[in-house]
Amino acid sequence: MSLPARSTTGAARRRRGVVAAALAAVAVASLAATPVASAERSRPVHDKALQAGLEALVKDGTLPGALMSVRGRDGRVTNYTAGVGDIRTRSKVPTDGYVRIASSTKMFTAVAVLQLAGDGKLSLDDAVEKHLPGVVRGTGAGAAIDGRNITIRQLLNHTSGLTREMPLMPQGILPIRDRYFEARELLDAALAEAPTFAPGQDRVWMYSNAGYVLLGLVAQKAAGRPLAEVITNQIINRAGLEETYYPGPGDRDIRAPHPRGYLFARNDKGEPIPGELVDITRFDPSIAGAAGQMIATPSDVNKFLVALQDGRLLKPRQLAEMRQAIEAPGFPAGWRYGLGTIEMKLSCGVTAYGHGGDADGFQTRTAITSDGRAVTLAVTNDEAGRAEVLDFFDKALCAAK
Incomplete structure (x- = not known):
């Protein structure tokens, strides 16, 4: 459930015209001025350059399918697809289908x-011990x-020093694909791993899924309710998200419609075999838990x-706190990490805020510009x-249409 630098059918399904936007790079004072739901409607006209770029991503088949939702500056939405949704049947990628959003869960x-x-x-500066x-x-x-010695803020911006490793999946997802893990089990495994540095040490930064698993436990304790319920009631329902959910215990499927996700097959040495994919x-x-468990449509x-x-x-x-970003070694040039959000300097000179993630079978990237x-x-x-994918994502955010 790392970042770029490394089944039931929904009852309220489709509303194709529902717009979208991602995190804001806009100053707090200007947030309310951004057009929101009242301006949201579908637009069938596609940007030909973006469609061609999306098709280029899937041309050689290593990325079987791609789907994208774009909210224009006028508040309208255009959905794009390319490739195939299933390499066996050659079915089309479903427009605005459900995907595993992986580490974008960290925003929630x-x-x-x-x-x-x-x-x-x-308080963000509370020690974890307090809760x-x-x-x-x-x-x-x-x-x-x-x-x-670890604060909530340090967990949020990855300066806690907790391990970057996921020790319960040393051989990847395939051997444990049907295994259920409690959050405390994930945390205990991480606590047996050497820290990467002392908390907050000279602003040292290291991405840690374990830190967000721990944040989920802190949130549960402070709220007095399960994290999935907190996210559902306080975020999903409040924002009117009809196609976003936190999978419950035992839920291994993705709601329909969705494309299928793939990994490279591996040889006896564990090396990927180019051109050979596993569903x-x-x-x-x-x-992944609180670090990367959620599913949604783009x-x-x-x-x-x-x-x-x-x-x-x-x-x-709190929104201003979220966007207080620090240097994040290993991320693309011009990217910095805030509290569960990434500040991205785009090639066109614009700043965007968002996140991204890699769940087995799915890569996702999401962001919004100040306008x-x-x-x-x-x-x-x-x-x-x-x-x-990152290069095309940058181009899509910088596009004029």
Whole structure:
């Protein structure tokens, strides 16, 4: 469930004209001025250059399918597809289909925590110990880890020093695809891993899924309710997201319609075999938990971010905190990390805010510019074409139409 630098049918399905937007790069004072739901409607006219670029991504078949939702500066939505949704049947990619949004889940987890801060139920500078006394104590190689020395803010911006590894999947997803994991099990495995640095040490940064798993437990404790319920009630329902959900225990499928997700097959040495793909659409996402478990359509991810930027989800102070970004070594040039969101300097000189993620079988990228152009892009192989996907994502955000 890393970032770019590494089944039931929905009852309220489709509303093809629902727009979207992602995180805002706009200043807090200008958020309310961005056109939102009242301007949202579908537009059938496609940008030919964007369609051609999307088709180029899938041309050699290593990325079987691609789907994208674009919210123009005028508030209108255009949905794009390319490639195939199923390499066996050669079916089309469903327009605005459901995908695993992977680490874009971190935006939802961060919003839940920031809402709790806005309600006075926690402070971002609280030690984790205050909310989970005695829980965060390292063992073995992780003996130096101590919740008394880690703050909620450090978890949010990845300066806690918790491991970047996912120790419960040393051989990847295939051997554990049907295994259910409790959040505490994920945390305990991470606490046995050596920390990458001391919390907050000289602004050292290292992406950590374990940190967001821990944030999910903090949010549950502060709210007094399960994290999935908190996210559903306080974010999904409040923003009117009809095609976004947090899979429940045992839910290994993706709601229909959806493209299928793929991995490269591997040889006896564990090396990928180019051109040979394995279907990994169905697996238990609990291995990612609060760091990457959620599922949504591209247009609904954008819709979430519209609600975030227009103040329906966070108070101005908390939204400003969310966008306080720091240097993130290993990310593309011009990218910095805030509290569950990434500040992106685009090739056209514009700043956008968003996130992205790689769940097995799916790559997703999402962001919004200060003037309201939003793009959510998904492709159906998380192991191929990452640089090309990022380059096209930048072009889509910078496009004039």
